[in-house]
Amino acid sequence: MILIIDFGSQYNQLIARRVREQHVYCQIEPPQISLAEMRALAPEGIILSGGPASIYEKGSPRVDPAIFDLGVPVLGICYGMHSMVNALGGKVKRAEKREYGFAGLRTRDATGIFHGIEEETKCWMSHGDMVERLPKGFRVTASTANTRVAATANPRKRFYGLQFHPEVVHTPKGKRMLNNFLFRICGGKKTWTMKSFIRESVRDIRSTVDDKKVILGLSGGVDSSVTALLLHRAIGNQLTCIFVDNGLLRQDEAPQVKRLFKKHFKVNVRFVNARRQFLEGLKGVVDPEKKRKIIGRTFIEAFEKEAGKFKEAAFLGQGTLYPDIIESRSAFGGPSAVIKSHHNVGGLPKKMKLKLIEPLKHLFKDEVRILGKELGLPEDLVWRQPFPGPGLAIRVISDVTQARLAILRKADVILLEEIRAKGLYRKLWQSFAVLLPLKSVGIMGDQRTYEHIVAIRAVTSTDAMTADWARLPHAFLGRISNRIINEVRGVNRVVYDISSKPPSTIEWE
Numbered sequence: 117m118i119l120i121i122d123f124g125s126q127y128n129q130l131i132a133r134r135v136r137e138q139h140v141y142c143q144i145e146p147p148q149i150s151l152a153e154m155r156a157l158a159p160e161g162i163i164l165s166g167g168p169a170s171i172y173e174k175g176s177p178r179v180d181p182a183i184f185d186l187g188v189p190v191l192g193i194c195y196g197m198h199s200m201v202n203a204l205g206g207k208v209k210r211a212e213k214r215e216y217g218f219a220g221l222r223t224r225d226a227t228g229i230f231h232g233i234e235e236e237t238k239c240w241m242s243h244g245d246m247v248e249r250l251p252k253g254f255r256v257t258a259s260t261a262n263t264r265v266a267a268t269a270n271p272r273k274r275f276y277g278l279q280f281h282p283e284v285v286h287t288p289k290g291k292r293m294l295n296n297f298l299f300r301i302c303g304g305k306k307t308w309t310m311k312s313f314i315r316e317s318v319r320d321i322r323s324t325v326d327d328k329k330v331i332l333g334l335s336g337g338v339d340s341s342v343t344a345l346l347l348h349r350a351i352g353n354q355l356t357c358i359f360v361d362n363g364l365l366r367q368d369e370a371p372q373v374k375r376l377f378k379k380h381f382k383v384n385v386r387f388v389n390a391r392r393q394f395l396e397g398l399k400g401v402v403d404p405e406k407k408r409k410i411i412g413r414t415f416i417e418a419f420e421k422e423a424g425k426f427k428e429a430a431f432l433g434q435g436t437l438y439p440d441i442i443e444s445r446s447a448f449g450g451p452s453a454v455i456k457s458h459h460n461v462g463g464l465p466k467k468m469k470l471k472l473i474e475p476l477k478h479l480f481k482d483e484v485r486i487l488g489k490e491l492g493l494p495e496d497l498v499w500r501q502p503f504p505g506p507g508l509a510i511r512v513i514s515d516v517t518q519a520r521l522a523i524l525r526k527a528d529v530i531l532l533e534e535i536r537a538k539g540l541y542r543k544l545w546q547s548f549a550v551l552l553p554l555k556s557v558g559i560m561g562d563q564r565t566y567e568h569i570v571a572i573r574a575v576t577s578t579d580a581m582t583a584d585w586a587r588l589p590h591a592f593l594g595r596i597s598n599r600i601i602n603e604v605r606g607v608n609r610v611v612y613d614i615s616s617k618p619p620s621t622i623e624w625e
């Protein structure tokens with residue numbers, strides 16, 4: 117395993133992704149990790165990530181310098197390199213010129229990190245500090261026009277430093293450099309596969325749960341579905357899933373979950389029909405944040421009521437993913453933490469004395485999808501677009517009624533049918549219909565109509581933090597509009613949303 121020390125760089129999850137893509141397991145830990153904890157992890161190599169601080173500032177994050185006596189190879193990236201240089205007796209200072217963006221890199225050592233890489237290549241720089249004096253035993257292994265120490269090495273100790281970011285695509289040979297570190301320098305082996313993950317998780321889950329019972333909230337989304345299947349693989353009928361039908365789901369969602377999990381996978385699933393409670397709670401509510409709160413609270417009530425029937429349950433399963441863990445404990449917050457906070461509908465039923473079991477907590481989203489496939493989850497679920505916890509309630513703008521939900525469901529089915537038929541479903545981050553609280557005049561046959569407006573939202577994105585409206589072909593949009601207006605009674609106008617995030621958001625509410 118490779119240990120990545122998190123100094124708060126926006127790229128640290130990317131480093132972990134790059135390592136795992138090579139089938140080498142890695143874990144991201146905060147700089148405060150103790151030496152004993154580090155030893156217990158028994159890393160084959162350590163990567164010190166970049167970060168926003170300056171090493172000469174008071175209070176800037178440090179690792180225990182004893183890390184350099186473990187006899188393990190270390191790669192410091194940007195701030196990580198500064199922290200290594202500083203800990204080993206070198207000097208870092210503020211650069212006269214900040215360097216940001218592409219830079220030509222001239223390497224002069226083809227043995228370590230730069231093995232197999234031509235002398236002239238490009239790299240991605242983003243720094244305001246630079247190494248002035250190297251510690252004993254280190255030499256310069258690459259430079260750019262502005263930065264003398266763009267890379268450094270102490271090959272005897274197997275310590276390496278890069279001022280630039282090998283983990284981003286803008287450093288074209290970055291992947292090769294990281295691979296050199298993993299395999300040539302650390303002697304890593306490609307042992308991290310989904311098969312090995314399943315084997316080890318099943319063993320861990322069995323020994324943790326023993327003969328006790330586990331309950332899990334199943335939503336039909338990727339994370340909870342994969343969690344259910346993995347737990348089921350490990351403990352079979354000791355698992356009971358609870359599916360709360362909040363009446364805000366898309367067409368046929370509840371029956372699909374029933375068919376797949378109950379009939380096909382033979383998982384215990386309890387279906388709770390809470391549609392009435394949700395709709396009553398939402399009656400007349402217009403404000404989106406109020407809607408979220410009501411939905412969150414009603415969900416917990418419904419879930420707790422059902423879960424309370426399982427007196428013998430000792431564990432609560434959750435589909436927590438690795439980025440949630442990293443972000444929630446990061447000392448530096450990170451922009452993602454703030455923006456997503458309002459999205460976590462519900463939370464833990466606190467009154468229940470249950471221990472948490474989170475078997476996906478070390479996985480990234482794309483790994484969860486691979487795992488789902490490996491566990492036999494159908495392709496269309498593995499690649500399901502995100503669907504928000506509050507469901508259609510935040511896509512029926514203004515107050516939510518049974519009648520409005522019905523109109524929206526019909527429009528949504530048509531849209532998704534067309535998107536799938538055109539082969540666009542997986543290319544789009546999300547695509548959905550929104551029902552506006554407005555009516556407009558139209559003409560159908562010889563009749564004047566006065567009906568609803570449906571907006572179509574389709575975006576591309578990699579992480580939902582930013583998104584761009586999808587440039588869908590006009591003829592295709594025309595076809596969707598025709599079908600919705602012809603087939604959905606109550607709609608006489610369709611508009612296409614051409615706003616990006618930021619400044620807009622993906623959902624309308």
Ligand code: XMP
Binds near residue numbers: 408459580625
């Ligand atoms: P926005 O609309 O903020 O959404 O650009 C970013 C991503 O989060 C989803 N989303 C939610 N997910 N509960 C959720 O579970 C929510 O309240 C919620 N609001 C937005 C949205 O669909 C997109 O993927």
